[in-house]
Amino acid sequence: MTVKELRETVKSLLTEGKVDLVIGWGKGTMPGTSTPVFIDTAEKADSLIFDSTCRNNLSVYFTKDRRALAKDDKKIGVLVKGCDSRSLVLNITEKQIDREKVTIIGVPCNGVVDMKKVVGKVDGKEILEFTDDSKKVTVKGREFELTFPLDEVISDSCLTCVRRDAVEYDLFIGEAREPGSDENAYAEVEEFEKLDSEERWERMKQEYSACIRCYACRNVCPSCYCNVCFVDQNDPQWIGKSPEITDTMIFHIIRNLHVAGRCVECGACERACPMDIKLLLLNRKVAKEVRDRFGSITGTGLENKPAMADFKEDENQDFIMG
Amino acid sequence: MSEWQPKILAVLCNWCSYAGADLAGVSRMQYPPNIRVVRVPCSGRVDPLFILKGLQSGYDGVLVSGCHPGDCHYISGNYVARRRFAVLKPLLEFVGIEPDRVQFSWISAGEGERFAEVVSKVTEDIKKIGPAKRLVKGA
Numbered sequence: 001m002t003v004k005e006l007r008e009t010v011k012s013l014l015t016e017g018k019v020d021l022v023i024g025w026g027k028g029t030m031p032g033t034s035t036p037v038f039i040d041t042a043e044k045a046d047s048l049i050f051d052s053t054c055r056n057n058l059s060v061y062f063t064k065d066r067r068a069l070a071k072d073d074k075k076i077g078v079l080v081k082g083c084d085s086r087s088l089v090l091n092i093t094e095k096q097i098d099r100e101k102v103t104i105i106g107v108p109c110n111g112v113v114d115m116k117k118v119v120g121k122v123d124g125k126e127i128l129e130f131t132d133d134s135k136k137v138t139v140k141g142r143e144f145e146l147t148f149p150l151d152e153v154i155s156d157s158c159l160t161c162v163r164r165d166a167v168e169y170d171l172f173i174g175e176a177r178e179p180g181s182d183e184n185a186y187a188e189v190e191e192f193e194k195l196d197s198e199e200r201w202e203r204m205k206q207e208y209s210a211c212i213r214c215y216a217c218r219n220v221c222p223s224c225y226c227n228v229c230f231v232d233q234n235d236p237q238w239i240g241k242s243p244e245i246t247d248t249m250i251f252h253i254i255r256n257l258h259v260a261g262r263c264v265e266c267g268a269c270e271r272a273c274p275m276d277i278k279l280l281l282l283n284r285k286v287a288k289e290v291r292d293r294f295g296s297i298t299g300t301g302l303e304n305k306p307a308m309a310d311f312k313e314d315e316n317q318d319f320i321m322g
Numbered sequence: 323m324s325e326w327q328p329k330i331l332a333v334l335c336n337w338c339s340y341a342g343a344d345l346a347g348v349s350r351m352q353y354p355p356n357i358r359v360v361r362v363p364c365s366g367r368v369d370p371l372f373i374l375k376g377l378q379s380g381y382d383g384v385l386v387s388g389c390h391p392g393d394c395h396y397i398s399g400n401y402v403a404r405r406r407f408a409v410l411k412p413l414l415e416f417v418g419i420e421p422d423r424v425q426f427s428w429i430s431a432g433e434g435e436r437f438a439e440v441v442s443k444v445t446e447d448i449k450k451i452g453p454a455k456r457l458v459k460g461a
Contacts, residue, residue, distance in 0.1 A: 197415070198418065203418075238375065246459050247459075249457060250378060254370060254371055257370050257406070257410060257413065260409045261409075282417070286413060289409050289413070293408050293409075294405065311401035311402055311404065313391065313392065315401075315404065315408075317408075319407065320404070321440060321444075
């Protein structure tokens with residue numbers, strides 16, 4: 001895929017009237033960043049880019065307060081990586097988006113860059129220029145230039161990803177690859193499971209005591225779209241507002257249960273976290289349970305019901321007292 | 323000093339487990355007085371928040387009980403609840419809550435004896451792990 005192909009495709013979609021608006025990524029103001037762009041005329045399509053800086057999960061624009069976007073009569077096109085497409089599929093199965101009104105345009109993803117890792121590579125020096133292709137990243141600053149493999153600096157969520165290309169799309173720019181095997185996808189979860197209970201609690205406490213309860217993880221999540229979130233309710237007030245560890249833990253446990261069978265592990269929460277908390281560990285534990293117990297992988301099929309809204313009569317109930 | 327007594331929150335569904343508790347009572351069966359019962363219309367009504375809120379506000383353990391699979395008054399409430407608990411329980415264990423702290427069971431309206439057994443077992447289990455410390459507010 002080249003950026004030219006991408007722009008031409010979007011242009012022709014707009015001029016042929018197949019879509020009224022395309023949501024994509026444009027160049028950000030800082031090196032190594034991108035920003036969501038809304039393309040409604042063919043001329044604007046030249047601002048589109050796609051590379052490893054395109055972190056945002058754009059399906060978030062179909063839920064939350066922007067739900068109106070999906071309910072308008074407008075036909076909307078959206079650029080998706082593998083994880084983004086799973087978010088869209090989930091939202092379609094949950095009847096938040098009308099499949100007919102959305103044109104899904106897949107782009108081949110090789111993982112998105114975690115800028116914290118890049119900054120680590122250059123010992124915290126200021127980066128003035130960032131370029132990448134599908135395999136390498138090159139950064140330039142004052143008196144230095146460094147090239148390294150893309151795989152060394154992609155987000156943790158991308159390292160474990162086996163569905164890099166869209167699972168559902170109307171058109172794909174380039175060639176969509178088949179999903180890999182997710183047999184060993186949850187290695188770090190299994191590692192944590194091996195620790196004893198006391199140790200796990202201590203580690204959790206340490207990790208989550210950094211939480212300032214800004215709720216950025218919730219706000220950025222394409223699966224979190226309740227009109228009133230339980231943390232914002234004050235009658236009854238379910239959890240305290242202070243960053244006390246018990247309230248913080250309960251917030252995170254419940255957040256994970258609310259997205260159980262709905263989380264696509266895109267890592268948006270972790271990237272949004274200002275305190276660098278490893279949020280995905282809990283999400284991925286839940287995803288693993290959902291996969292192993294119910295055989296369900298979120299957002300991989302339009303006809304699949306979300307796992308927690310479904311059941312089978314003869315399910316494993318080993319956790320229930322005999 | 324007498325032995326430490328745990329406080330246990332028992333969330334029981336109206337149609338089976340609550341009636342089971344009632345039967346245990348009218349049949350004068352003996353079981354530990356450690357549970358505080360909350361009656362809910364169905365085990366499907368049990369939000370994991372209820373359980374966590376219980377642990378946070380000073381209960382040493384939580385028992386949730388509903389109708390046996392297939393017997394739900396609302397046809398499928400307990401099936402949905404079962405999926406929810408199937409994820410909740412491993413997740414709680416994962417963050418370091420003791421496995422026996424939160425327990426689930428199916429008790430029908432005719433199983434007064436079983437109700438007494440379950441309450442005895444849960445009380446014993448929680449006595450073994452001691453007072454709740456993790457997730458407790460102000461601890």
